[in-house]
Amino acid sequence: xxxxxxxxxxxxxxxxxxxxxxxxxxxxxxxxxxxxxxxxxxxxxxxxxxxxxxxxxxxxxxxxxxxxxxxxxxxxxxxxxxxxxxxxxxxxxxxxxxxxxxxxxxxxxxxxxxxxxxxxxxxxxxxxxxxxxxxxxxxxxxxxxxxxxxxxxxxxxxxxxxxxxxxxxxxxxxxxxxxxxxxxxxxxxxxxxxxxxxxxxxxxxxxxxxxxxxxxxxxxxxxxxxxxxxxxxxxxxxxxxxxxxxxxxxxxxxxxxxxxxxxxxxxxxxxxxxxxxxxxxxxxxxxxxxxxxxxxxxxxxxxxxxxxxxxxxxxxxxxxxxxxxxxxxxxxxxxxxxxxxxxxxxxxxxxxxxxxxxxxxxxxxxxxxxxxxxxxxxxxxxxxxxxxxxxxxxxxxxxxxxxxxxxxxxxxxxxxxxxxxxxxxxxxxxxxxxxxxxxxxxxxxxxxxxxxxxxxxxxxxxxxxxxxxxxxxxxxxxxxxxxxxxxxxxxxxxxxxxxxxxxxxxxxxxxxxxxxxxxxxxxxxxxxxxxxxxxxxxxxxxxxxxxxxxxxxxxxxxxxxxxxxxxxxxxxxxxxxxxxxxxxxxxxxxxxxxxxxxxxxxxxxxxxxxxxxxxxxxxxxxxxxxxxxxxxxxxxxxxxxxxxxxxxxxxxxxxxxxxxxxxxxxxxxxxxxxxxxxxxxxxxxxxxxxxxxxxxxxxxxxxxxxxxxxxxxxxxxxxxxxxxxxxxxxxxxxxx
Numbered sequence: 001x002x003x004x005x006x007x008x009x010x011x012x013x014x015x016x017x018x019x020x021x022x023x024x025x026x027x028x029x030x031x032x033x034x035x036x037x038x039x040x041x042x043x044x045x046x047x048x049x050x051x052x053x054x055x056x057x058x059x060x061x062x063x064x065x066x067x068x069x070x071x072x073x074x075x076x077x078x079x080x081x082x083x084x085x086x087x088x089x090x091x092x093x094x095x096x097x098x099x100x101x102x103x104x105x106x107x108x109x110x111x112x113x114x115x116x117x118x119x120x121x122x123x124x125x126x127x128x129x130x131x132x133x134x135x136x137x138x139x140x141x142x143x144x145x146x147x148x149x150x151x152x153x154x155x156x157x158x159x160x161x162x163x164x165x166x167x168x169x170x171x172x173x174x175x176x177x178x179x180x181x182x183x184x185x186x187x188x189x190x191x192x193x194x195x196x197x198x199x200x201x202x203x204x205x206x207x208x209x210x211x212x213x214x215x216x217x218x219x220x221x222x223x224x225x226x227x228x229x230x231x232x233x234x235x236x237x238x239x240x241x242x243x244x245x246x247x248x249x250x251x252x253x254x255x256x257x258x259x260x261x262x263x264x265x266x267x268x269x270x271x272x273x274x275x276x277x278x279x280x281x282x283x284x285x286x287x288x289x290x291x292x293x294x295x296x297x298x299x300x301x302x303x304x305x306x307x308x309x310x311x312x313x314x315x316x317x318x319x320x321x322x323x324x325x326x327x328x329x330x331x332x333x334x335x336x337x338x339x340x341x342x343x344x345x346x347x348x349x350x351x352x353x354x355x356x357x358x359x360x361x362x363x364x365x366x367x368x369x370x371x372x373x374x375x376x377x378x379x380x381x382x383x384x385x386x387x388x389x390x391x392x393x394x395x396x397x398x399x400x401x402x403x404x405x406x407x408x409x410x411x412x413x414x415x416x417x418x419x420x421x422x423x424x425x426x427x428x429x430x431x432x433x434x435x436x437x438x439x440x441x442x443x444x445x446x447x448x449x450x451x452x453x454x455x456x457x458x459x460x461x462x463x464x465x466x467x468x469x470x471x472x473x474x475x476x477x478x479x480x481x482x483x484x485x486x487x488x489x490x491x492x493x494x495x496x497x498x499x500x501x502x503x504x505x506x507x508x509x510x511x512x513x514x515x516x517x518x519x520x521x522x523x524x525x526x527x528x529x530x531x532x533x534x535x536x537x538x539x540x541x542x543x544x545x546x547x548x549x550x551x552x553x554x555x556x557x558x559x560x561x562x563x564x565x566x567x568x569x570x571x572x573x574x575x576x577x578x579x580x581x582x583x584x585x586x587x588x589x590x591x592x593x594x595x596x597x598x599x600x601x602x603x604x605x606x607x608x609x610x611x612x613x614x615x616x617x618x619x620x621x622x623x624x625x626x627x628x629x630x631x632x633x634x635x636x637x638x639x640x641x642x643x644x645x646x647x648x649x650x651x652x653x654x655x656x657x658x659x660x661x662x663x664x665x666x667x668x669x670x671x672x673x674x675x676x677x678x679x680x681x682x683x684x685x686x687x688x689x690x691x692x693x694x695x696x697x698x699x700x701x702x703x704x705x706x707x708x709x710x711x712x713x714x715x716x717x718x719x720x721x722x723x724x725x726x727x728x729x730x731x732x733x734x735x736x
Contacts, residue, residue, distance in 0.1 A: 054107050064088075073106050075099040133158050133165070230305070237301040244300050251296070258284050327365055328356040329410040334417030337394075343401045343426050343721070347372070349394040350386065351408055351415060360390035367411045370394050372422065374404045381406075401426040401721040425674045426721035435706050438473045438733040441466070444726035446494035446541060446668075446714040447733065450501050450518065453719050457726065457733060458505065463489040465505060465520065470718055473735070479520030484510050487522035494541030494554070494589070494714070498566065504542055504551065511536045513553060513568070526568040531558050533570045541589040541668075541714075545596070547613070552590045552598065559584045561600060574615040579605050582617040589669035589714075591677070593691050599677065601669040606662050608669070608679065608689070621693025622663040622679075663687055668715040668726075678723065680712040686725060704730050 017024050060070040062082035070080035074089065076098040081089070089095040121130040121140060128142035136153035146155060262281050265274055337349035351368075355361040370381040381396035398404065405419040442461030449455055453470035464480040480489050490509030497503055501518040512527035513536075527536045537557035544551055550571055551564040559577035561584070564570060575584040586604035593599065596613040607622040665682030672678070676696065677689040685700040686709075700709045710729035717723050723736040 053110055057103050057107055057110075060103070070103065072100050072102050075101065131158055132156065133161050226307070230307075233305055237305070241299055241301045244296065247296055251292070255288060258288055326355060327353060327361050327410055328358075329413040329415050331356065331358050332408075332410060332415035334406070334408050334415050334420055336417065337406070337420065337422070339421060340423045340425060341398065343398055343424050345397065347396050347398060347422070349406060349408075349420075351383075351392045351394060353390045353392060353410075362389040365392070365410060368392070369407075369409050370396075371407045372396050372398055372404050373407055373419070374400055374402050374424075376400075398422075398424040400424060402719075436473070436735045437706065438468060438735070439731070441731050441733060443728055443731065444713070444733050445492065445728065446496075446506065447716050447724055447726050448495050448497055449716055449718045449724075450497045450503075452501075455716075455718065455724060455733075456495055456497070456503065458492045458495045458714075460491055460493065461731075463492050465492070465495065465503065465516075467520075470720065470722075477520065479516070480505075486525060487514070487516070489514075493539070496542050496544055498544055499549070504544075506539050506542050506553070508538050508540060511538065513539070513542060513551075513564075515568075524568065526564070533573070534562070534564070534568070536562070540587075541601075543590045543592065545592055545598075547592075547596045554587045554590055554600070556586050556588060556603075559586065561587060561590060561598075572615075574611070575600070581620065582609070582611075584609075588667045591669045591671045593671050593675065594673075597691075599669060599671060601666045601679065603666055606664055606666070608663065608666065608677070608693075610693075619693060621689060622666070668713050670715045670717060672717045678715050678717070680715050680725060682711065684709040684712060686712060686715065686723075699736075706734070709734075 057080075060080045062068045062070045062085055063079040064081050064085040068082035068084065071083055072086055073080050077095075080103070081100070086100060089098055089100065122128060123130055123142035123145060126142050126144040128144055130140035130142055132141045132143065132146065132155045133139075134141050134145075134150050134153050134155045136155075137150065140158065141150050141155060146153075258281075262277075262285075265277050265281075269277070331354040333352045333354070335350040335352055337347070341347040351370075353361045353365055353368075364385065368383055370383055372379040372381055377400050379396055379398060381394050384393045384395070385391075386393045394406075394408070401424055404422045404424055406422050408415045408418040408420075438457075441457065442459050444457050445460045446458045447455060449470070454476060455468045455470060455473065457466045457468065459466055459478075462478075462480070463482055464478045466478045467476040468474060469476060480487065480492070482488060482490065484490060489505070489507050491507075492505055493508040494506035495503065497518075502523065503516040503518065503520070505514050505516065507514050507525075511529040512525050514525045515523040517523060526534055527539070529535065529537060531537065535558075536553065536555050539553050540556045541554045542551065544566075549566055551566065551568070553562045553564070555562050555573070560573050560575040562570075562573045575582065575587065577583065577585060579585060584600065584602050584605070586602075587600050588603040589601040591599045597618065598611045598613070598615070600609045600611070602609050602620075607620050609620045610618045612618055663679055663681055666679045666687075667682065668678075668680035670678045671691065675691050677691060679687045679689065681687060684702040685698050687698040688696045690696060700707060700712065702708060702710065704710060709725070709727050711727075712725050713728045714726040715723065725734050725736070727734050
């Protein structure tokens with residue numbers, strides 16, 4: 001009562017803050033009537049009144065004798081009486097019939113008189129029961145209010161609208177309950193944090209006490225060491241200087257004795273006595289002069305002992321030893337991102353930031369730098385605070401296809417897991433964009449890239465081998481001529497380079513393989529026309545196995561693949577004419593995947609066959625049919641090309657089964673480092689498969705515009721991810 005009615009009745013107060021919910025109410029106009037109704041509080045007041053009455057009854061004194069505690073109530077007398085007074089009532093005939101009840105019964109009757117918890121609400125103005133609910137004012141009113149203040153308002157019976165409004169109140173209560181639960185959890189976190197801080201305070205307090213104690217012991221130890229050092233240093237100096245002083249004092253005694261002796265004789269002696277001691281005086285003088293050591297007169301030790309307490313005094317300087325734990329790069333963790341991503345696509349990683357105690361560091365980190373670094377480039381990544389506390393998102397879009405490292409540094413120091421290797425691959429979806437052309441060639445066939453990144457192209461129509469730069473595609477040099485002599489060609493076709501950049505050329509019309517230096521100087525040759533070992537019949541292409549170093553040659557008209565060592569000695573061959581698995585019909589090219597498996601372009605059988613490193617058949621593919629209703633992944637689509645003002649426009653169109661049952665007369669084959677198989681076809685397109693034979697996409701149509709082909713042949717992908725295709729009858733190489 002004091003907390004509520006005291007402030008509301010205090011005329012000096014203009015506002016009231018509820019002690020329970022802290023709601024502030026302006027009392028200027030309405031006083032306590034301005035407060036929200038709190039019926040449960042009034043019910044508590046009633047209970048308190050009864051309990052107060054009960055307490056007074058239990059302590060009531062007898063109103064007759066005023067000596068003993070009352071135990072009963074005489075209703076006729078209207079007095080509380082004790083046990084003895086009850087006995088007096090029973091002795092007196094006039095009082096014997098009085099209604100006497102025990103105090104416990106009186107208490108029960110008082111409790112029974114409590115009003116119900118849900119009391120009847122009455123209008124403060126008309127004292128009538130509040131039976132109506134005014135929709136206009138959203139408050140309870142009585143019938144009298146409907147003809148006065150609420151005359152033109154809309155209202156309903158409380159019993160009619162109770163359920164609806166109760167449901168609305170319950171709906172409002174749901175988010176409050178959720179908020180209460182959230183706040184409750186937050187309070188638990190606060191309590192746990194406070195408990196941790198108090199625990200840390202106690203632990204650090206003990207650490208400080210222990211550290212000071214150890215320092216005190218260490219200082220006492222140092223004091224003893226310093227005193228020992230002082231005694232040793234000073235004692236050595238004193239010892240040396242005392243010995244030298246003894247020598248100087250002896251010299252002083254000898255010189256003083258000689259001077260005193262001579263002066264005494266000269267002063268008191270006769271002429272004969274003086275001449276008699278001359279020889280002794282001269283000899284003694286010469287001896288003393290000869291033994292005189294002037295250096296002995298300079299002290300061999302100086303008074304230069306010093307004490308250097310500056311390091312100790314640094315400990316006495318005030319400094320902040322207790323503070324807030326900051327970010328610790330050694331405790332922060334780069335959460336393992338993907339080790340590979342596609343060029344042009346968003347790369348995302350995360351960092352978990354922790355403090356020196358290994359706990360989450362929720363405050364913003366100002367000095368975090370993240371870079372995606374390659375040997376030649378550096379890309380700064382965006383860093384954003386994630387939804388989880390102490391977690392940061394790292395985002396960037398790499399534009400260079402090569403190996404990178406993700407560097408995550410805080411305050412210039414790497415976090416755990418940094419640097420992290422990331423391989424950026426080129427997306428196949430971008431292969432067919434904006435081709436360039438190397439023109440003025442004559443019937444280009446095979447092509448390959450050497451260790452310098454240069455592109456080597458066999459021009460069958462010259463016939464020569466032409467070497468171009470990788471970027472500007474400027475001609476570096478050409479070598480070769482028509483003929484059958486060493487170093488000459490007759491319809492050359494395929495080309496490759498070995499580990500020393502030596503050049504191996506398939507001299508198809510001469511049925512042989514020739515080897516040249518990287519500068520084009522002839523080294524050796526192997527092969528003649530025939531079907532025996534190391535004999536060929538119009539061979540087409542050549543490749544070197546990346547693991548064994550063996551040389552594989554497509555012996556097209558012998559329908560086989562021959563294998564040689566690097567020195568051209570025969571290893572073996574596989575395949576024969578036919579269409580069964582493992583048979584060939586005009587094999588035209590060969591390539592290898594990362595597992596060392598061999599892929600053979602079985603040209604006239606319209607398929608690609610795959611063999612393990614031992615030459616055993618594994619599988620075949622070439623089927624480009626797309627199952628389903630045509631709703632495919634964008635990568636599983638054809639690419640229709642048109643040229644407008646020199647730009648190639650790409651319209652992905654899902655393949656159908658009509659006319660695309662398989663590869664058609666495949667001639668060139670290449671497998672890149674990302675595991676994509678590129679196949680050139682006589683239908684003037686390039687098809688791309690995965691190594692398991694899954695068709696990915698194709699590009700190119702017949703024609704001579706950009707992106708169009710006329711008998712595409714050799715194909716290779718250089719170190720920069722550029723796909724080079726020899727466009728045989730258009731006398732050019734196109735670069736995608």
